[in-house]
Amino acid sequence: MNPFRVILLPGSVLPAGPAFGGLLEVLGPDVEAVAKDLELYAGDAPPAGWTLDTEVDGVLRAADARGWDTFHLVGYSGGGAAALALAASHPRRLRSLALLEPAWAGNWDWSPAHTELWKEYSKLEGLPPEQFMAGFMRLGVRPGVELKPQPGPPPPWMAKRPAGITAFLRTFGTYQLDRGRLAGFRKPVLFVLGGLSNPDDYGEIADRLSTVFPDFHLEVFPHRHHFDPPHRVEPDRVAGLLRAHWGRAEADG
Numbered sequence: 437m438n439p440f441r442v443i444l445l446p447g448s449v450l451p452a453g454p455a456f457g458g459l460l461e462v463l464g465p466d467v468e469a470v471a472k473d474l475e476l477y478a479g480d481a482p483p484a485g486w487t488l489d490t491e492v493d494g495v496l497r498a499a500d501a502r503g504w505d506t507f508h509l510v511g512y513s514g515g516g517a518a519a520l521a522l523a524a525s526h527p528r529r530l531r532s533l534a535l536l537e538p539a540w541a542g543n544w545d546w547s548p549a550h551t552e553l554w555k556e557y558s559k560l561e562g563l564p565p566e567q568f569m570a571g572f573m574r575l576g577v578r579p580g581v582e583l584k585p586q587p588g589p590p591p592p593w594m595a596k597r598p599a600g601i602t603a604f605l606r607t608f609g610t611y612q613l614d615r616g617r618l619a620g621f622r623k624p625v626l627f628v629l630g631g632l633s634n635p636d637d638y639g640e641i642a643d644r645l646s647t648v649f650p651d652f653h654l655e656v657f658p659h660r661h662h663f664d665p666p667h668r669v670e671p672d673r674v675a676g677l678l679r680a681h682w683g684r685a686e687a688d689g
Contacts, residue, residue, distance in 0.1 A: 439466045439467060439468040440466060440467045440468065440469075440508060440679070440682045440686070441468050441502075441504050441506075441507045441508065441531075442463075442467060442468065442469040442470070442507060442508045442509075442510060442678075442682070443469075443470050443472055443495055443498060443499060443507055443508070443509055443510070444456050444459075444460075444469060444470065444471045444472065444510040444511075444512075444515075445472060445474065445491070445495065445509070445510065445511040445512065445514075445515025445516070445518055445519055446471070446473065446474065446512055446513075446514075446515050447512045447513025447514045447515055447516075447539065448474070448476070448513060448514040448539070448597065448600050448601045448604050449513075449594075449597055449601075449663075451473055451477070451593060452471035452472055452473045452474075453471060455471070455512065455667075455668070456469075456471040456667065457471075458667075458668055458671040459667045459668070459671040459674060459675060461671070462671050462672050462675045463675050463678070463679070464675070464679065467679075470498060470502070472494070472495065472498050474491060474494075474514070474515065474518075474600075475490045475491050475493075475494040476490070476491070476514075476600045476603060476604075477593070477596055477600060480596070481596070481599060482599055482600060482603040486603055486607070487607045487610075487611060488517060488518050488521040488607055488611050489521065489525075491515075491518035491521070491522075492518060492521050492522045492525055492526070495509070495518070495522055496522075496526065496529065499529065505529070506528070506529055506530065506531050507529065507530065507531060508530070508531050508532045508533075508534070508682050508685065509522060509523070509530050509532070509533055509534070510534040510536065510678065511533075511534070511535060511536065511538060512536035512537065512538075512665065512667065513536070513537055513538065513539045513662065514539045514601075514604045515538075516535045516536055516537065516538025516539060517538050517539050517540040517541070517604070517608070519533060519535060519538065520533075520535070520538055520540075520541055520542075520613060520618065521611070521613060523617075523618060523621050524613055524614045524617040524618050524621070525614075525617070527617070527620065527621045527623075530621075530623055531623060531682070531685045531686065532623050532624045532625070532626070532681055532682055532684075532685035533621070533623065533624070533625045533626070534625075534626040534627075534628070534678060534681060535625065535626065535627045535628070535645070536628045536665060536666070536667055537628065537629060537630065537633060537638040537641075537662055537665065538638075538641060539604060539608075540604075540608040540641070541613070541641045541644060541645055542613035542615055542618075542644075543608075543609075543613070544615055544644075545644055546640075547636070547640055549636040549640070550636055550637070550640045552636075553575065553634070553636050553637055556575055557572075557575060557605055558605065559571075560572055560601075560602075560605070561602050561605070563598075565595070565597075565598050568598045568601075569594075569597065569598065572601060573663055575634065575637070576633060576634055576637060576638075576661070576662040576663060577632055577633055577634055577661045577662060577663065578632050578633065578634060578635065578661070581632050581661055583663060615648060618645075618648050618649065619648050619649070619650070621649060621650075622650050622651060623651065623685055623688075624651045624653070624681055624684055624685045624688070625645070625649040625651060625652045625653070626653050626655065626677065626678070626681045627642050627645060627646075627652065627653070627654045627655070628655050628657065628666055628667070628674065628677070629642050629654060629655070629656050629657070630656075630657050630660035630661040630662060630664070630665060630666065631656055631657060631658035631659060631660065631661075632658075632659065632660060632661035632664075633660075633661045633662045634662075638662060642654055653681070655677055657670065657673075
C-alpha cells in the first residue's frame with residue numbers, strides 16, 4: 437500500500453512544528469506528512485503583495501519538490517483559508533481536503549451576525565500587540581469561554597503575528613474565492629469544528645461550506661475551541677478521522 441502523502445498548513449499564530457507535532461506523532465508510519473510553515477512568515481515582515489495565492493504557490497512548490505503530483509491537504513485557520521484557495525485553483529492536485537476551522541471561506545451569503553463579527557475583526561488593526569492578540573482570540577470563541585494565558589514570556593516568533601494576522605484580514609476582504617470552482621471539487625472534504633468556537637464565525641463557515649462541497653463531512657468536538665483545537669488536544673481522535681478520510685479518498689480513486 438502506498439503511503440498517504442499529506443501537507444499540513446498551520447494557522448496564523450503557531451508555527452507548523454508546535455501546531456502539528458502531536459498529530460504527526462500518532463498518524464502512523466504509512467503517512468508521509470509535511471507540516472509546512474506559512475510563506476507569510478518566511479521573513480521578518482509579510483512579503484510585499486502577499487495573498488492567499490502566495491500560500492498556494494508555496495504548497496505547490498513543496499509538493500513538486502517531493503515529486504508529488506497529487507496529495508492530501510490539511511489546513512487549520514488561516515492555513516485552512518489557503519487550502520480552500522488551492523482547492524479552487526488547483527483541484528486536480530488534491531486527493532482530499534481537510535479543514536480545521538478555516539479562518540475564512542469566501543465573501544458570499546454572510547449572515548448579519550457574521551458581517552457584524554467581521555466589523556469587529558477590522559477594528560483590531562493598529563492596536564498594541566497585546567491588545568491585538570487578546571481581542572483576536574476573544575472573537576474566535578463563544579462568550580464566556582475562558583482563554584488561559586500562556587506561561588512565561590512570548591516566544592520570539594510571536595512578534596510577527598499581529599502583522600501576519602492583519603495581512604490575512606486584509607486579503608480576506610479582497611480575495612475572490614470562486615464558489616463555483618469549489619462546488620466542482622468532488623473529492624472528500626472533512627471539516628473539524630470545536631463546539632466552543634464562535635458559532636457566528638466557524639460554525640457559520642461550516643454551514644456555508646456544507647452547501648457548496650458535494651462530499652462534505654462535519655465532525656464536532658463539543659469541548660474544544662479555536663485556540664484549544666482538536667488536532668492539538670485530541671490528536672489520536674483527529675488522526676483516526678484523517679486516516680479514515682484519506683482512506684476513503686484513496687479508495688474512490
